[in-house]
Amino acid sequence: MSGVNEKKVAALEAVKYVKSGMKVGLGTGSTAFYMIQAIGEMVKNGLNIKAVATSVETEKLAKSLGIEIITLAEAKRLDITIDGADEVNEEFQLIKGGGGALLREKIVAHNTDLNIIIADSSKRVSRLGKFKLPIETIPFATQLIISELEAMNLEPIQRLKGDQVYRTDENNDIIDVNIWNCDEPLSDLEQCLKAIPGIVETGLFLTTTNVVIVAEGEKAVSRKR
Ligand SMILES: O=C(CO)[C@H](O)[C@H](O)COP(=O)(O)O
Numbered sequence: 001m002s003g004v005n006e007k008k009v010a011a012l013e014a015v016k017y018v019k020s021g022m023k024v025g026l027g028t029g030s031t032a033f034y035m036i037q038a039i040g041e042m043v044k045n046g047l048n049i050k051a052v053a054t055s056v057e058t059e060k061l062a063k064s065l066g067i068e069i070i071t072l073a074e075a076k077r078l079d080i081t082i083d084g085a086d087e088v089n090e091e092f093q094l095i096k097g098g099g100g101a102l103l104r105e106k107i108v109a110h111n112t113d114l115n116i117i118i119a120d121s122s123k124r125v126s127r128l129g130k131f132k133l134p135i136e137t138i139p140f141a142t143q144l145i146i147s148e149l150e151a152m153n154l155e156p157i158q159r160l161k162g163d164q165v166y167r168t169d170e171n172n173d174i175i176d177v178n179i180w181n182c183d184e185p186l187s188d189l190e191q192c193l194k195a196i197p198g199i200v201e202t203g204l205f206l207t208t209t210n211v212v213i214v215a216e217g218e219k220a221v222s223r224k225r
Contacts, residue, residue, distance in 0.1 A: 006120035006215035007084075011035035013213050013220035014082045014118045020048040023075045025108040026062055027083025028055040028101035031118050035082045040065025052078060054108050055101040056169050072111060081112040085119055086131040086203070088212055092117075092225050093186065097134030097203030100159070100168050106201055109208040116211040124214050128186065132176035134159070134203040141198025142173045148196060149177055172200055 011034035018024055018039060026036055036058065043049065043066050050070045053059035059069055072078075083105055086098040094117060096102050109115050135156075137145050142158065149156035159166040159174035166174055182189055190204045213222045 004215075004217050005034075006217070007031040007118070008034040009215035009218060009220050010118035010120065010213045011082075012038055013215075013222065014116050015039055015042065017080055017082075017114070017116060017211075018042065018047070018049065020046075022049050022079040023070075023077070024049050024051045025078045025081025025083070025112050026051050026053050026058050026067075027081065027105060027118075028058045029084040029099040031084035031120065032058065032082065033061065035118060036061050036065065036067070040067055043067050050075065052108060054083065054104045055099070058101075072108065075111075078108065078112040080114045080116065081108055082116045082118060083109070085117050085123055085205070087125045087128050088117055088119055088123055088209075088214070089125055089128050092209040092212060092223075093128060094205040094209060095128050095131050095133055095203050096205050097136070097174070098131065100134070100166065100174055102134055102203045103136050103168065103170055103172070103201045106205060106208075109205060112208075114210050115208050116213060117209050118213050119215070121214055121216050128204075129178070129180040129182070132157070133179045135175045135177060135193060136168055136170070136200045136202075137173045137175055138198045138200060139171075139173050142175065145196060145198050146175060149175065153181070154178055170200075
């Protein structure tokens with residue numbers, strides 16, 4: 001399996017779903033990178049799509065490849081979104097936000113008919129939570145939210161970029177928490193976190209995913225919900 005780029009294998013399988021006339025959500029991250037590159041090639045060869053980007057980084061890349069970017073308001077609804085994940089379980093549930101784009105990614109996923117997640121085999125897990133769950137917070141509230149999350153035994157750590165506070169495209173903070181020891185159902189945890197004022201979004205994507213494509217070496221294995 002060495003030498004096989006599983007991220008690219010999954011991405012190339014996913015772009016087969018993209019057809020002319022579609023409005024397409026473009027994810028963020030190193031796996032999404034291969035999907036955007038492949039769509040860029042397809043556009044050069046005549047594919048006619050409009051796309052919504054889930055981050056500034058993705059928007060720049062897509063534009064550099066000649067992909068037409070529109071706003072979500074202009075798109076209103078997307079036919080398909082292809083995005084990566086930090087973890088995916090057998091129930092099509094995800095942890096996302098390692099790349100910090102979880103807020104736009106969740107908004108885009110919510111407004112999409114068919115959400116496809118692409119991943120290398122290391123992302124497939126039987127239980128979510130080895131990867132720290134990113135939570136996006138309003139800077140005004142971040143320190144108090146950290147105290148609240150500490151009281152919930154979630155071991156919060158504010159994300160940094162070098163020695164500076166990490167800021168999202170929306171100018172918010174990210175707190176990474178440890179949910180591995182949480183016994184409650186993920187949907188309850190999500191509800192509980194979203195009830196704290198100042199938490200804008202969490203990286204738990206529990207219901208939006210329709211198709212998961214995981215590469216196992218050179219083979220792309222698709223599962224549909
Ligand atoms: O959620 C994300 C960005 O916010 C990414 O999809 C996730 O972090 C996976 O990234 P990569 O493909 O680089 O491993």
